Amino acid sequence: xxxxxxxxxxxxxxxxxxxxxxxxxxxxxxxxxxxxxxxxxxxxxxxxxxxxxxxxxxxxxxxxxxxxxxxxxxxxxxxxxxxxxxxxxxxxxxxxxxxxxxxxxxxxxxxxxxxxxxxxxxxxxxxxxxxxxxxxxxxxxxxxxxxxxxxxxxxxxxxxxxxxxxxxxxxxxxx
Amino acid sequence: xxxxxxxxxxxxxxxxxxxxxxxxxxxxxxxxxxxxxxxxxxxxxxxxxxxxxxxxxxxxxxxxxxxxxxxxxxxxxxxxxxxxxxxxxxxxxxxxxxxxxxxxxxxxxxxxxxxxxxxxxxxxxxxxxxxxxxxxxxxxxxxxxxxxxxxxxxxxxxxxxxxxxxxxxxxxxxx
DNA sequence: TACTTTGTTTAGTTATTACTAAACGTTCTA
DNA sequence: TAGAACGTTTAGTAATAACTAAACAAAGTA
Numbered sequence: 001x002x003x004x005x006x007x008x009x010x011x012x013x014x015x016x017x018x019x020x021x022x023x024x025x026x027x028x029x030x031x032x033x034x035x036x037x038x039x040x041x042x043x044x045x046x047x048x049x050x051x052x053x054x055x056x057x058x059x060x061x062x063x064x065x066x067x068x069x070x071x072x073x074x075x076x077x078x079x080x081x082x083x084x085x086x087x088x089x090x091x092x093x094x095x096x097x098x099x100x101x102x103x104x105x106x107x108x109x110x111x112x113x114x115x116x117x118x119x120x121x122x123x124x125x126x127x128x129x130x131x132x133x134x135x136x137x138x139x140x141x142x143x144x145x146x147x148x149x150x151x152x153x154x155x156x157x158x159x160x161x162x163x164x165x166x167x168x169x170x171x172x173x174x175x
Numbered sequence: 176x177x178x179x180x181x182x183x184x185x186x187x188x189x190x191x192x193x194x195x196x197x198x199x200x201x202x203x204x205x206x207x208x209x210x211x212x213x214x215x216x217x218x219x220x221x222x223x224x225x226x227x228x229x230x231x232x233x234x235x236x237x238x239x240x241x242x243x244x245x246x247x248x249x250x251x252x253x254x255x256x257x258x259x260x261x262x263x264x265x266x267x268x269x270x271x272x273x274x275x276x277x278x279x280x281x282x283x284x285x286x287x288x289x290x291x292x293x294x295x296x297x298x299x300x301x302x303x304x305x306x307x308x309x310x311x312x313x314x315x316x317x318x319x320x321x322x323x324x325x326x327x328x329x330x331x332x333x334x335x336x337x338x339x340x341x342x343x344x345x346x347x348x349x350x
Numbered sequence: 351t352a353c354t355t356t357g358t359t360t361a362g363t364t365a366t367t368a369c370t371a372a373a374c375g376t377t378c379t380a
Numbered sequence: 381t382a383g384a385a386c387g388t389t390t391a392g393t394a395a396t397a398a399c400t401a402a403a404c405a406a407a408g409t410a
Contacts, residue, residue, distance in 0.1 A: 004300040007291060011314065014287030021281045023198035025398060036317070039309050044357070054400050059358060061398095080356055080408065088313070090320045106196045112189030116182060125179040134214050138263070139186065142211070145265045200368055219387070229370050234388060236368095255378065255386060 008037055012051075027053050028061045032070055032086060041074045041083035069096025095157045110146050117143055183212055187226075202228050203236045207245055207261060216249045216258035244271025270332045285321050292318055 002010075012033040019029025034050045035042060042050070047058045062084055065071045070093050074083040087093050117139045119125070120132060127135065177185075187208040194204025209225045210217060217225070222233045237259055240246045245268050249258040262268050292314045294300070295307060302310065 002294060002299050004302055007294050007300045010287055010294075011291040014284050014291065017280060017284035017287070021284060027398075036313060037310060039306070055357075056359080056401080057399055063358095082357075088316065090317075105192060109189050109192035109196060112185055112192070116186040116189065119177060119182050119185075124176050125182050127179055131214070135212060138211060141263065142265075202368075230387075231371080231389080232369055238388095257387075 011037065024064075025061060027051065027057055028065060031058065031061050032065060035071055035084055036086040036088075038086075041085040043081045043083050045081075047084070068100055069093045098153045098157050113139065113143055113146065186212065199239075200236060202226065202232055203240060206233065206236050207240060210246055210259055211261040211263075213261075216260040218256045218258050220256075222259070243275055244268045273328050273332050288314065288318055288321065 012030050015033035015036075016026040016029040019032070020026045030051050030053070031047060034047060044055060044058055044062070047053075047062070048055055051058065053061075062071065062073075066073055066084075069087060071084045071086050074085055076083065117136065120127075120136050120139060125132075187205050190208035190211075191201040191204040194207070195201045205226050205228070206222060209222060219230060219233055219237070222228070222237070223230055226233065228236075237246065237248075241248055241259075244262060246259045246261050249260055251258065292311070295302075295311050295314060300307075
């Protein structure tokens with residue numbers, strides 16, 4: 001029915017779609033998919049061949065994937081090439097991604113909420129008392145929501161070695 | 176120091192950034208922020224005035240926000256205008272967003288992984304036995320990861336009325 | 351030292367997406 | 381029924397992001 005290449009292509013397309021859905025480049029998903037289906041680590045040129053992307057694109061995407069912990073770079077002695085292999089411990093990847101997202105723009109944006117709250121509580125601006133109280137209440141609620149989210153991700157990240165089965169079980173207890 | 180408008184603007188920009196970070200339009204974050212800081216529901220025209228966006232943009236973004244459960248439309252008798260208010264129960268919103276994401280493109284992409292697995296197990300393609308076994312193992316692992324993720328989101332969605340404090344506590348038990 | 355082989359960086363292109371401006375369809379009002 | 385008030389839709393634009401092609405840097409090899 002379907003030949004080897006077609007079967008693999010469908011898989012690659014699927015992961016590309018998932019990648020795009022989560023706001024990552026499509027090519028990133030494709031690269032990961034190719035590596036994931038490969039028994040041996042692949043070099044940059046092999047990835048060029050198997051994905052149809054150019055070296056430049058592979059280079060940048062591979063770097064991002066490494067930073068996220070979704071793939072791991074492999075260097076062989078006496079071989080100047082870089083090889084890459086898919087990380088098969090998804091839980092490890094998730095922790096890696098979470099700690100990655102923790103920083104950067106997100107924290108920065110969340111911080112601005114904190115600043116707003118501080119200014120309001122410091123009496124800045126010329127709000128009438130009722131409005132100020134209202135604003136403080138609202139912003140404070142948002143703030144604590146972010147704090148809870150943060151705690152949650154930290155908690156998840158702390159669960160080293162444990163798989164999702166565990167989380168699943170725990171949550172099922174709550175019904 | 177900072178006037179009322181500046182304080183609010185900073186907050187709006189912050190939420191815009193958060194929105195963008197999660198792959199949503201910046202304007203969506205801005206609209207939610209404005210509503211969130213408003214004691215009373217706002218009409219479309221008031222949103223136009225306070226965000227600087229045009230009616231069209233407000234219209235589409237407001238629809239998306241409603242679908243996600245982040246804001247709620249309010250209609251008043253004898254008033255043809257639509258009003259919108261921010262949902263303040265973030266937990267409710269999260270559940271809503273999760274169930275929204277559940278469907279659509281994501282499921283579709285995940286399904287393609289399942290199809291790949293089925294084809295492999297059905298003996299399609301002309302892989303040699305060793306490679307087929309390898310591929311099946313890999314794809315199966317990914318499949319069960321997705322299943323676990325799915326269970327997790329369902330479990331979270333099932334926790335009606337419970338706040339994040341609960342989840343936090345539960346996860347902290349695991350250390 | 352010149353030439354290969356590798357990966358990275360950059361400048362420019364393509365594709366996508368969020369937006370604006372304006373036309374449109376409805377529904378209410380005079 | 382004409383006109384006004386709303387929200388939606390659409391066609392076009394602007395901004396952004398991912399990619400290609402090619403120049404480049406680094407580091408080995410002849």
